[in-house]
Amino acid sequence: MKKIINDPNQVVQDMVAGMVSGFTKTIKQIPETTVIVRTDAPIKRKVGLVSGGGSGHEPAHAGYIGKGMLDAAVVGEVFTSPTPDQILKAIKAVDGGAGVFLVIKNYTGDVLNFEMAAELAEAEGIQVEKVIVNDDVAVEDSSFTTGRRGIAGTVLVHKIAGAMAESGASLAEVKRVAEKTVQNVRSIGMALSPCTLPAAGEPSFELEEREMEIGIGIHGEPGIERKQLVSADDIAVELTNRLLADFDFSGDVAVMINGMGATPEMELYIVNQKVQTILAEKDINVYQTFVGEYMTALEMAGCSVTLLGLDDELKMLLETASDAPAFRV
Amino acid sequence: MKKIINDPNQVVQDMVAGMVSGFTKTIKQIPETTVIVRTDAPIKRKVGLVSGGGSGHEPAHAGYIGKGMLDAAVVGEVFTSPTPDQILKAIKAVDGGAGVFLVIKNYTGDVLNFEMAAELAEAEGIQVEKVIVNDDVAVEDSSFTTGRRGIAGTVLVHKIAGAMAESGASLAEVKRVAEKTVQNVRSIGMALSPCTLPAAGEPSFELEEREMEIGIGIHGEPGIERKQLVSADDIAVELTNRLLADFDFSGDVAVMINGMGATPEMELYIVNQKVQTILAEKDINVYQTFVGEYMTALEMAGCSVTLLGLDDELKMLLETASDAPAFRV
Amino acid sequence: MKLTVNNSIQWFLKANEKMQENKEYLTLLDKKIGDSDHGINMARGFQEVANKLPTQDYASVSDVLKDVAMTLMSKVGGAAGPLYGTIFLKMSTAVKGTDPVDYQTFTNGLEEGLVGVKQRGKADVGEKTLVDVWAPVVDFFKQGVDFQADQLVETAENAMDNTKDIQASKGRAAYFKEKSIGHIDPGSTSSFYIFEALAEVIREGE
Amino acid sequence: MKLTVNNSIQWFLKANEKMQENKEYLTLLDKKIGDSDHGINMARGFQEVANKLPTQDYASVSDVLKDVAMTLMSKVGGAAGPLYGTIFLKMSTAVKGTDPVDYQTFTNGLEEGLVGVKQRGKADVGEKTLVDVWAPVVDFFKQGVDFQADQLVETAENAMDNTKDIQASKGRAAYFKEKSIGHIDPGSTSSFYIFEALAEVIREGE
């Protein structure tokens, strides 16, 4: 394992310190926590927006803190949901009286910890609402299991809910647009090579030299299929077709080509080229495109494709200004 | 070699197509070239700003196109300077009558090709000025050799020259602030693992499992020393001290912690934490901080640290608005 | 069998030793059908518990259990944190008022813990989670007062081993679908260590 | 020796074959003391030259050389592109007006190319660049009219081999400082192929 770190058990503490260091005008760390908050929080009468999850997905989630997006991010251990006490601190720090909205990715750990935090906050008289993002079409949409994972589409939920909250909308309104976004967003990922948790010291899975995995999650969880590595165009076709098969995207869409960590931007653009071509062929109009690293899995090589169906309201919210360093509009 | 590409010999064409695809409101490709230009170019009476170089350094350089930064980027083959004919096309496309300014990184290939293009442009009656960025302190500053390389500091030159040009300043004024920036900026990089050119198919150098290289260039060119991998803090100390030994940074500085391609953002923040601590100990005031991927070397793992000494003029130019997707202010 | 404050502290100190010793093994199990962090998470959480318990003055077993619950809840994270937190919190409530805790009360506490974790995780027996160890152990306790520590270990161990044949339908292992079969559930294994530690404490008291 | 339009086209077609055959080798040399692209660059540029030359109607050797120069300049990139571009452009100018090109004019052309590339690259003999092959070859041509193709190959080959012992002070190899010693210069090697191709053309004309 080759990493630029100090103590493998201290990476999260060190990272959070380094996230705030040099950025004290805009964000602050709640002392003795791994919660990062806008310096101007809580904002009176604005719905507070809190997200978070395990770390190792940077810039998610702290990079999305800023006017027009998140008010706080709760940073868990690597690939491990943060705990209810930390989440509760974030909720309290951003509650400006209009309630707090939680964006949760659909993993057992995240759901349990955020739900417990929400219960604790409600017990203290804070109004809390939430949305659970489950955009990953690689997982069967079953009510008997945990269901679909939340992956890169989460970033678009942050953006849209954040814009709505910034406009002064009520908690119910924020929830409504967040849920609409979740209903309209689909993603799927793939990987060429694994990632290594600092404290584990070894790659969390193996892939052969000419092998790739379609449908992989952002913690290296298995996908749909392992198979021979194919061309960028063929990868783009497979991923895009799986999204189109799952949801009716006729109309306007936003496209996000997300790098998993180690993939050169060059390769993301090559994928983007083909995705755009496919959508054009199907008369799907691309309203906005995002290419870059938005939701990573440490140094995993690979990418994901996200499509979000847009109506006029979502378009408007997607375009509103955002100060978040990782999603500046 | 595992890459998400189609034909290894077509990666640049495919990438450029994918850079423009989905972003046609803001940028366009000059047909049959690998030149990318602002859609609103040429802008009357504004100095046109052109940069470029080999590809594989994304988001450099096309990510820095936008109001307040570059007008055009010329994309060469992977790690290979673009050719004079392409550069000339960029110059012509952005000349709004106030002349064109070239930001060149100090590599023999880049200097030769850009100089030839400048000669051709001047022969066609376009006023051209240039700056050669050589911020890499890992290379001896010798007049008998090629001299220092241009690395991540180049991005700050784009920003500052771009802001000046956007303000309506003359070619001479743009050149003056660009040169001031070059005089005040120093960088140094390090790597944990190599990168592979698509057409070469094999890593361009090797590093042992517990080895790192200090002072490496953005094409994997050798640095100062190969040695045992040490902690993030020790790496930060070594890199920062080499910068401080080379230039008097007392006063205000901008800090850039740049990822080389495969390094998780987590690790960049860990390095940032220590760099900020060192600077604080030396009473150097950090005016602004940038952490992310600004100038990469395909999927090389590693980072670089850049310091830029700031006076009031540079501060102001650094803070002015920029629409460039990879450097939005 | 009676559980004193001191017994209960010993229980968690021993459990911690096992988590530390088997940190890599638990992580390896989680690598096979999860995200390679269960050992790291449990070792971190139980270390905190072990650091804390000896420094406090506890009036009751219920208080010990509550502190264990809160510490695990705030230090483990992931799925395991709230699940184990819930178990020991429910147990703490159930045994409140009896000190030392007698067999019946303790059994009741275990059962409340099981009910709580099933609710929290929306999981039932046969989904390849720690419920598959807790449920048989609760049954075992309910069978009678006069048991041997070895039988407890055996029950928990068999239950753990049996998770190998189950296809996961809850938690991260569910993503592996039929490929989850053939691997022991990491959470069931950490639960086994907890009962192994309990058996040792009971044995010492015998 | 006289160089016709056809001879000169053959020269570059043969040179292209060598660039294609040795693409990997040139890249390997550049991996040792550069950035692993020299073979890729030269193969791309000369392939374009080889694609173009047979499709055009050239009135003079000068025109052939000019087209070679412009094609290399716009297709090779990196350091080698403008350097080889400059060489053949200068040569084109120098041989203009004599067709077929006689020995004296050709020698003069080579020398003009050398002067041009030294200026362009700000490099002199002994800096471990292609100048270290071109300079001795120009000297060789200047020595006399009556030479054998084999001697040309030998001269260029020795010159190329000699770059091994030089410490680079120009181009990317200069970053390797003393570690550049012991490796043959990639640009000198591609220049050797160009002269080897020239020798073959001369041999065929003998």
Ligand SMILES: Nc1ncnc2c1ncn2[C@@H]1O[C@H](COP(=O)(O)OP(=O)(O)O)[C@@H](O)[C@H]1O
């Ligand atoms: N819904 C659930 N109900 C009960 N136990 C569960 C549930 N989901 C997961 N678990 C248990 O948690 C264990 C995984 O814990 P851990 O690896 O720490 O968390 P995460 O899956 O978030 O990484 C599993 O092995 C399983 O025993």
Ligand SMILES: Nc1ncnc2c1ncn2[C@@H]1O[C@H](COP(=O)(O)OP(=O)(O)O)[C@@H](O)[C@H]1O
């Ligand atoms: N200043 C210079 N003058 C003459 N030749 C040079 C100079 N710099 C580099 N070269 C030649 O160019 C070759 C490298 O070409 P290439 O690898 O294509 O370009 P780059 O170094 O830009 O990647 C070197 O081997 C050397 O022979």
Ligand SMILES: [Mg+2]
């Ligand atoms: Mg986890």
Ligand SMILES: [Mg+2]
């Ligand atoms: Mg090169």
Ligand SMILES: [Mg+2]
């Ligand atoms: Mg896990």
Ligand SMILES: [Mg+2]
């Ligand atoms: Mg080269």
